[in-house]
Amino acid sequence: MFEGLRDRLTGIFRDIRSRGVLGEREVDAALREIRLALLEADVNFKVAKDFIARIRGDIIGIDQAAHLDPSQQVVKAVQAALVELMGGRGAELEKASSGVTTVMLVGLQGSGKTTSAGKLALRLRKRGLRVLLAPADVARPAAILQLKRLAELAGADAFDSEGMKDPVAIVRSAVERAKREHYDYCIVDTAGRMQVDEALMDELRLMKEAALPHEVLLVADAMTGQEAVNLGEAFGEAVGLTGVMLTKMDGDARGGAAVSLRAVTGVPIKLVGVGEKLDALEEFHPERMASRILGMGDVLSLIEKAEAAFEPEAARAMAEKIQRGVFTLETLRDQMLQMRKMGSMSDILSMVPGMGAKMKDVEVDDKEIVRTVAIIDSMTPGERRRPAVIKASRRKRIAAGSGTEVMHVNKVLKQFTQMQKLMRGISKGGKRKQMQMMQQMINR
């Protein structure tokens, strides 16, 4: 169902080459496929319709003589138009010219505001900025406590709203405190609300008046459907948005809401949430989003993630070792630790185009990596260099030392031998190659 747009278009254009022109009929058929791909990705119906009308000309203009696969050209045109529609790269947060910068997070229930507040706080803290979190969600049970815990984790402060029931009063006092104590940022977490709930939308207006925020970010779930348009419109009208944060992007939602939100609000998508941990916050990349919406896999993200995790020095050293045919248990352990830094294996593999479907039946156990590392750590350096000496009694000792069973030790040793063979077949150890190797190992 989620095959890429290109696959679909290929069929339409299959017998076009001989004729050499894109006729009205092919163009309409192609436009229909594009529209369906957008709708499947949850782009709002009206937004999709406008979009199709806009790109019609681009497609008619496609030059058959260019000796390029027309489906490729159409996809390129669609992608370019989507990127344009979604605006530039992820924009940074505003900064007040002086004093405290106040950021207010708004959105529906369960969209991820509180977690995002924690993530923003961590991001700013990492730059050495002082952050005060203002817990103004008095509606959901334990929401305030949740924000306080996240503040601790992020190394930020939380305004103490103990005993305060009025969110407007909380916001006012928190912002006052942030000014008084010279914080760099004050992040206001508000209660989730439905845009049709007039009383709560009024409350939000009052909160905004109290906070006078520099940023009002709509926190929206990447899984949002057609509703994205109503959402963007209503929140925009009520409090004037300055940006969007798109959450839960680490799943397999195609994320058409990004297009809808951008189209109706006109404000940029500033940041995206890609996991439950506090550091899982990334910049928005319209090109990647466009490929994702068109069902073409998030290849760029994958490559970037791999690059970020593989410290170049360590990677080069490892590659050299492998090239020289030195693949020891220590190399294996280091490599596994590197893999873990990239996030869970299954997350990584699900980003590889074509792997999504395969991953359905295959489960890569991250705990397994931890266990393997523990086992290798429990060996003596000599054993790591020459695993052949690890006989029964040593296996028992290693199992006890790593808190595992002998069968686990056996398995690691067996896998190691297999991998060693695999590595010998590899001459160059570039990053790409390493990824491929890993995939092969996983698939066996």
Place this chain on the structure above:
Amino acid sequence: MVLRFGGKKTGGEHPSEIRDVESGRSRRWLGGFRRGLAKTRASLASTLGVVLSGISRIDPESIGDIEEALYMADIGPVTVEAVLEALRRGEGGGESPAVRVRAILLSLMEHPAQSPPVKGQGPPEGEPEVIFLVGVNGAGKTTTAGKLASRLASEGRKVMFAAADTFRAAAGEQVEVWAERNGCHIVRHQEGADPGAVVFDAIASARARGADVLLVDTAGRLHTKKNLMAELIKLCRVAGRQLPGAPHEILLVLDATSGQNALAQVREFGSALGVTGLVVTKLDGSAKGGVLIGAVHESGLPVRWIGVGEGIDDLIPFDAKAFTDALFEGEPT
């Protein structure tokens, strides 16, 4: 590296029998829905009812309008195609297009492609019924557990909570508040504790206290996270080992504002765990939850409850007819 193939199938377990004690509620919901819609002119104008009431014949142009209206309600491409196909074939009787579309949508939900899950054994006499709430982050699991407890208690059942979301900050405290509101006992461990241990202790405690129902609130997870899904399978196994047949019901909580991804959620949670029923939350907004039609049609799973607000009473039994009607709300009368 170790791979496991496939997930444990626990399908075919019995769904809990909860009677619809207040069917008048769904009428109240419809009323609420109508009021909700009246607030937003834009969405009023885009409802199926309005579009369809202006159509008297099925022709290519009106088919386009119907298609548009269906999409606007999050009824995805596959289901839309099925509806249009049925319309072209002349299904839905000789009535007006509006009546026909309504009938077709309803029939998609009432005649699921797959047979509904076989009703298995409930808990043995004197043992607690164990109900798991599962779903993606923020879907409304905890809130649904809290509301469901009130429902079940009003039927005279003794309810208990297991706070098995030990991952999200303050998730345990959130359940605690709902336990207080319901005057129920709760089993809770520290944040970061093993959720399996929570389930184990909670079942033991539910037995010791003679509880009738144990509601297990699990941590939210995206269905693409293999390790987290494996953890959930393990949780079910822990429950089953301790109390054969448990969990007796696995409710997948879906957010009505979500689009086509809900189909993937139903598919993945369904095949991993053997989900026995669905709950759709946040139908008090203007989202119509149209994706549910495809989900029900494809999975054959029953929708047990719908959430229509954040209050303790805002959980009502699902009624396919009322739901379909709500998609058409806004039709001038």
